[in-house]
Amino acid sequence: GRREKAGMSMGGNMARRLTTTSYTLLAQLSLRPWSTYELAGQRVRYFRYVWPRAESAIYREIKHLAADGLVCGRREHTGQRGRTVYTITDEGLAALREWLGTPVSPFAVEFEGMIRLFAAASGTNAQLGESLEQVRDDADEMLTFAGQVKLEYLEGRGAIQDQLYIRAHAIDFFVSLLNTVRDWSERTLSEVAEWDNRPIAERNERAMAILSEVAVQAALTSTAQTPVAPTSQTSRRR
Template structure:
């Protein structure tokens, strides 16, 4: 069986500590949902595959009268995870799956009111990310985060996710303001506004170099 990126995400969580299937799914949702979302069906299926490959183990435990299965990483699993972490990352840029952006892309086929609603929903969804950022940030600042010892690298992920949330919120606000101005603008003014965006962003390499 071939290992996938999901396999390594699960191995990484098992390397933190043993988990039941339910707790593992909760950890995946809490820790990596915003940048590596996976369907629960994938999360629930993967530990069994890892056990079959000898990369994880499964033990039955009794909780009262109920049995539960606890999954742990094996030494072979740790070795495989270490090997993967030492490999160069896949030679491709980050991919973004963002339904609202697809709706904006296809909005000329619909109504302006639909586009306005999509942008409004983006800002509502980003509020959830801001709430999560405040909660997680508070945990690390008070030393109460579940894996406080990983604060150095978790701060890098936190920096990216909060920056992404702020960028997305600002983009949705700008786009909504542009859309609201359309009824009062001529077609020529709308086109000039669009071209202004392309002129401002097209020389991204020069701007990044500070030329």
């Protein structure tokens, strides 16, 4: 699994390392009390797009946080059905605030569609085209959902409406990213559609033209050395 940045929690007689999943749940509980079912729903609605974790990890981690004394649970009953609602403790809020003062992890993307592209030479153009179409269609679905969330907040119905000043920037990020993915998939689909009619040499010639138009400044001087990724992308910050 993906490495998670960790801090320390004193639960019981021994320290347990908190992970980004721990802090994600503490962040949610700092807003209001939630049941584990509601927290899992928030994962589906929001956090899984930037921090994809299985639903089982949410249920498991909330129990760890309770054992650590960072959250506390109380049983509620509606009719014959019961649920545990969790609230962040003073210790949990202190741990969250301490984490917020640490360096943030570098930006990372988990995107299977790109792995399919890298492996395209081992498959068929039709297979790559189908993968890109799915990427585009998924982005369209998510953009529709984002539009619904936008309207929800504009109409004052957001789950955390009083933090619109924060949520608006998150929605802006997601929509910008989704539009980028959708536009890229469309451009790439149009190129892949021509590959069967173009030999490799012609495809590479076309690729040079595409690369020259990519909106990033090339290095001012050429060297024979292979570019090295920034250390911020290859090492943990804490």
